[in-house]
Amino acid sequence: MAKTILIVDDSASLRQVVSIALKGAGYETLEACDGQDGLNKLKGQKVHLIISDVNMPVMDGITFVTELKKLPEHRFTPVIMLTTEAGDSMKQRGQAAGAKAWVVKPFQPAQMLTAVTKLVMP
Amino acid sequence: MSAPTTWTPLGLGLAGAAWSLGQGGSTAGGIGGALLLALAGAAGAWYGRQHSRLLQERLAAALAAGARGEAEERQRQAGLTAQVHSIEGHILPIWRKQLTLVGEQTETAIAALSSRFAGIVDGLEASARASDASVGGNLLQTLEHSRRELDALLATLAGLLANKRRMLEEIGRLAAFTDELDAMAQGVGRIAGQTNLLALNAAIEAARAGDAGRGFAVVADAVRELSNESAGTGRRIADKVQLVNEAIHGALQAADQGALADEQALGQAQHSVAGILEGFQRVTGDLADTANTLRRQHQGIQQEVAESLVSLQFQDRIGQMLGHVRQDMERLERHLATGPDHLDAQDWLDNLASTYTTAEQHAVHGGKSSQAPADSDITFF
Numbered sequence: 001m002a003k004t005i006l007i008v009d010d011s012a013s014l015r016q017v018v019s020i021a022l023k024g025a026g027y028e029t030l031e032a033c034d035g036q037d038g039l040n041k042l043k044g045q046k047v048h049l050i051i052s053d054v055n056m057p058v059m060d061g062i063t064f065v066t067e068l069k070k071l072p073e074h075r076f077t078p079v080i081m082l083t084t085e086a087g088d089s090m091k092q093r094g095q096a097a098g099a100k101a102w103v104v105k106p107f108q109p110a111q112m113l114t115a116v117t118k119l120v121m122p
Numbered sequence: 123m124s125a126p127t128t129w130t131p132l133g134l135g136l137a138g139a140a141w142s143l144g145q146g147g148s149t150a151g152g153i154g155g156a157l158l159l160a161l162a163g164a165a166g167a168w169y170g171r172q173h174s175r176l177l178q179e180r181l182a183a184a185l186a187a188g189a190r191g192e193a194e195e196r197q198r199q200a201g202l203t204a205q206v207h208s209i210e211g212h213i214l215p216i217w218r219k220q221l222t223l224v225g226e227q228t229e230t231a232i233a234a235l236s237s238r239f240a241g242i243v244d245g246l247e248a249s250a251r252a253s254d255a256s257v258g259g260n261l262l263q264t265l266e267h268s269r270r271e272l273d274a275l276l277a278t279l280a281g282l283l284a285n286k287r288r289m290l291e292e293i294g295r296l297a298a299f300t301d302e303l304d305a306m307a308q309g310v311g312r313i314a315g316q317t318n319l320l321a322l323n324a325a326i327e328a329a330r331a332g333d334a335g336r337g338f339a340v341v342a343d344a345v346r347e348l349s350n351e352s353a354g355t356g357r358r359i360a361d362k363v364q365l366v367n368e369a370i371h372g373a374l375q376a377a378d379q380g381a382l383a384d385e386q387a388l389g390q391a392q393h394s395v396a397g398i399l400e401g402f403q404r405v406t407g408d409l410a411d412t413a414n415t416l417r418r419q420h421q422g423i424q425q426e427v428a429e430s431l432v433s434l435q436f437q438d439r440i441g442q443m444l445g446h447v448r449q450d451m452e453r454l455e456r457h458l459a460t461g462p463d464h465l466d467a468q469d470w471l472d473n474l475a476s477t478y479t480t481a482e483q484h485a486v487h488g489g490k491s492s493q494a495p496a497d498s499d500i501t502f503f
Contacts, residue, residue, distance in 0.1 A: 013229060013232035013437045013438065020239065020431060091501060100502065103498060103499070103501075106438075108428065109427075111498055111500055
């Protein structure tokens with residue numbers, strides 16, 4: 001059975017690009033346009049990994065990860081932050097919130113798949 | 123200039139004339155000097171008066187000009203304020219809306235492009251899987267399975283021919299038995315002949331014995347009849363054995379001819395099957411080559427797709443950069459709406475720089491030429 005990955009990004013084109021890369025490797029994908037939408041999509045939904053942007057309207061990525069870790073059914077779901085932010089202070093904030101990896105855009109599909117393969121839940 | 127100052131030269135001239143008269147008396151020199159001093163004083167007074175009037179006129183003109191300048195400055199300030207309000211109230215919102223429109227339309231277009239691109243990639247993947255399954259997978263398996271089935275069929279035919287060959291060998295041995303039966307029939311005939319000869323001798327001896335041998339003569343006749351019947355039976359047996367023998371040899375001859383035809387048919391079948399399989403092998407080889415070519419092309423397309431996915435991410439970066447400019451324009455609008463007070467350009471730019479997320483934004487802000495996006499970077503925590 002294919003594993004499911006949630007993509008959280010306010011850019012529809014970026015969600016499409018990530019989805020193409022993941023589906024090509026056999027994953028199924030869900031999409032959300034911001035952190036709050038991501039939390040809504042996760043209700044009653046089993047996902048094996050989450051890829052989230054940082055700078056988003058309504059709810060940013062760091063807050064999203066922080067709120068995600070409060071949910072018992074998703075607290076161990078690994079999160080990869082995918083963002084243009086490359087500063088160390090932002091990375092530290094992501095790590096403190098509970099993210100497992102930080103990928104700077106633009107990403108290479110092969111590199112992204114390496115990170116996904118390494119972190120995706122069995 | 124005030125009146126006392128204007129008349130001071132005249133006073134000094136008159137005072138000088140009086141002093142000159144006092145010093146020179148009524149001499150011509152004293153009177154001339156006094157007159158000169160008085161004239162000089164009068165000229166000075168006239169010049170002072172003229173100069174004072176000129177200064178007053180200039181002062182008045184200057185005051186009038188100052189008043190006009192102040193009004194003009196107030197008017198200019200009012201004009202600037204109106205312009206600032208016009209920029210803040212009309213131009214900046216339009217610029218911001220235009221930027222928003224550009225961002226939205228670009229995002230929509232790139233999202234549609236990405237969606238179509240996803241459809242193309244899905245189609246290519248499906249074609250590659252179908253090609254791989256039919257050419258490299260199922261067809262080759264089917265051909266291999268067919269080859270095994272044909273080999274098994276040929277083996278069965280060969281087995282049937284071997285059984286037939288063994289059966290003919292058994293019939294051949296049966297023919298040898300018929301020869302023995304023929305010899306035995308010939309033996310029966312010889313025994314019958316000797317018995318007949320013996321019965322004939324017995325009849326001769328019985329006739330020689332006279333009445334005493336009459337009964338024996340009857341027996342001798344009976345034995346002769348029996349020997350004649352035995353001889354007839356032996357001949358019939360020999361005839362039947364001959365018939366059976368001829369039938370067996372005929373059957374063996376026909377079987378030998380059939381076996382030769384069977385061997386030729388089997389050889390022809392093996393040759394045909396080998397030819398068909400060889401043809402299939404060539405076809406499958408070609409198909410396998412085609413499959414390998416398709417697989418290599420598929421790998422090339424996958425590489426192109428990966429590169430395209432990187433390029434398609436430009437919209438996300440452009441959207442963020444436009445967003446930062448838009449936010450800064452909103453900030454400028456808010457600032458101007460509160461009144462055109464002092465604006466520290468350096469503070470403003472520092473604030474703008476703090477919103478940047480990409481290295482190239484910082485580079486451009488710092489006066490460097492624009493850079494291509496840096497390669498992706500992954501950090502595991």
